[in-house]
Amino acid sequence: MSSWPDTRILDLLGIELPIIQAPMAGATTAAMVIAANQAGALGSMPAAALSVEQLREALTSIRQAGSQPLNVNFFCHQPPEADAARDRRWKELLEPYYRELGADFDAPTPVSNRAPFNEAACQVVEAFRPEVVSFHFGLPEKSLLDRVKASGAKVLSSATTVEEAIWLEQHGCDAIIAMGLEAGGHRGMFLSDDLNTQIGLFALVPQIVDAVSVPVIAAGGIGDARGIVAAFALGASAVQIGTAYLFTPEATVSASHRHALRHAQASETALTNLFTGRPARGIVNRVMRELGPINPKAPAFPLAGGALMPLKAKDESGFSNLWSGQALRLGRETSAYELTRSLAEQALAKLG
Template sequence: MSQWPDTRILDLLGIEQPIIQGPLAGATTSAMVIAVSNAGGLGSMPAAMLSIEQLREELKTIRQHTQRPFNVNFFCHQPPPPDEQRAQDWKNLLEPYYRELGVDFDAPTPVSNRAPFDNAACEVLEEFRPEVVSFHFGLPEKSLLDRVKATGAKVLSSATTVEEAIWLEQHGCDAIIAMGYEAGGHRGMFLSDDLSSQVGTFALVPQIVDAVKVPVIAAGGIGDARGVAAAFVLGASAVQVGTAYLFTPEAKVSASHQKALRTAKESETAVTNIFTGRPARGILNRVMRELGPMSAKAPVFPLAGGALMPLRAKAEADFSSLWAGQAFTLGVEMTSAALTRRLADEALAKLTH
C-alpha cells in the first residue's frame, strides 16, 4: 500500500515512485533509463536525436536490463520549409566568429536536425511496446496517435499553459506534464509562441490541476525533495525531474557542460532560440551574451544549429547549448538510481510527517 497522498500516476503507469526522469536529448543514456526504472521511477528515453536504428538498439538494451515500465519521448514538430535567405542571413551574423576562429565561412553549412515522430518511429514502438510514450510540442496526427495507443502505451505530453493542458486532455492524453517556465531544455509550447506569457511552475500546476480531470505531472525547477513535496501540495500526482540527472554518472554530458553546471550562478540561465530556432533554457555562454539569447534572425526549429556546428567544434563552451533549468545549483553527484530513491524517500518523509 503506497503512502503517497495521490497514487493516480503510480497506478496509471505501473511505477512505485512518482519520479519521472526527464528525457534529456543528447544527455540521457539507456543506462540512465534502466537505473531509474529499476529504482521504481520512470526512466525516459529521448528519441528526437536518434536515428531509427539507434532508437531500436537503445530500446533493445533497455528491454534486456529492466522488466519495469519505461517511457520513450518524441518531438512532434512540423519540419519547416527551406528558407535559404534566412539561413544565409543567420550565417552572415555569425561570420565574425568564423573569422576569429579560422573556420572556413564558405564551406557548406552542416544540417542540424531533430526528428519528428513519424511512421518509422511508430513502427519501432509497435515492435517494443514501451509502457509509456511522451511527446513534446503537442501531439502527433490522430492516425499515428491511435497506433501508439493501440500498443497499450499511456500517452503523456507537455503543457506550458492551461489552454495547452485542456487541448491535450481533449486530444487523448492520459496525463499532462505541467511544464513551468523554470524548466531546462526546450519549452513544450505549441499553441502559442509568446514567451512573455509563459507561467512559472508554482502558478501553473494548481491551475492545470483545476482545469483537467487527468493526473498532472509537475516539471520545471524541481531539483530536490522540497520541490517534489511542494508539487504534491499543489495537486500534482508526480514530478518530472530533468537537470538533476545531468549530475549522475549515467549522463552523457560534455566537459564544458559539466563545468558550467558546477560553476555558473543560479541566475545565469536564460531562454534562448539561437541553438535550435526554438525557445529552450540553458546556461548563459558567450554566443548567448553577445547575440542576445533570443534572435529574430535565427532560422526556425530545428535548423538554427547548423551554422553553429563548425564554431562549436573549435570553441565548444562558447557555442554549444548548455541546457539547464533554474534549479541546477541544487544538483548533487550521485547515481541515477540513488537520486530517484532519495527524491522519493525524502519527499515522502516531508509529506507524511
C-alpha cells in the first residue's frame, strides 16, 4: 500500500502501514503481534505484566515468525512506598464483598504487581534488539534510556498533554503517542495526576503536532477508517489502535470481558483507579458503580488490585478490570491480520 499523506512514521520505523497495534498488557499475545506485523503494521508486545522469562519466550516466537519491525512496551512508574494503613483501609472497604461472596477476608492479601523498566528489562532489549521500544508513564532514567537508544531502537512514549509531549521530545523520544482521553487502559499521564485537565484526542493531536518537531501518533477513540483519516487531517503521521484488537481471536480476554465488549454501550466506559491504583478506562461494572470509579482509598499503583483478586475469582465480571476505549462499538470480530489490512484499505480509499 502507498499514497499515505504522511510517511514519516513509515520511514522512521520501517513499516508498511501507519498503524501501531497497541500493547495491551494481559490481552496482547505473541500471535496478535505476529499477525499485525505480517499485515504491515507495527506489532507491539507489552512487557509490564510479564516476567523476564515470559518476555524472552514471547520475543523469541515473534522473531522466529518473521523479520518485520517489532515494538516492545514497558512501564516507567516508580514502585510505591509501603503503606500498611492504606492497604488495610482499602481491604476493609471491600470486606462486605468478601462476606457476600464467601472469600476469605483474613487470608494474606495477594500481591498485584507491574514491573517497571529496569536493568533486567534493558538486558532483554539489548539481547533481542527490537526496532522500537515504547514507554508508558514517561521515560526511564537516562542511563537506561541511553542503552536502549544505543541498541538501535527508536523510542516512543505516550503524552496526554502538550506539556508531556514537549518533555518527551526534549528527553529523546523519536516520536510521540498523543493519547486522547478516549483511550482504553491506563492513562499515560506522568507530569500531572489531575484527571480534570486531560484532553480529548481531537483537541490534543493538532496542539502536540504544533508543539513538537517529531512525528505524532494518534491514540484514543480510533476504531475504524474514519478515525484514521481524521487523525491524518489533524496532523498525525500514524495511529495506535487498541480496543479494536480486543475483538480478535488473538486477544486473551476473559469470557466476561469479551461479553462486555460485545454488549456494553458506547457510554458505558469510565476512568477508574480501583483495579490498579492508576486511572485507566474500562467498561463500568459492579464494583465501579458501587464504590465510584475513582476512589481515594485505592492504594498506589500497582497495589490496588491485590485485594480484588479473591473477589474476581468469585465474580469475574463484577470485580475485574474490563479495559476498553470509548470506540468499543466500532469493534468487529475478525482476525488481527484482516482487521489491520481492512483498516488500511478503507482508510486509503477515503483518503482518495
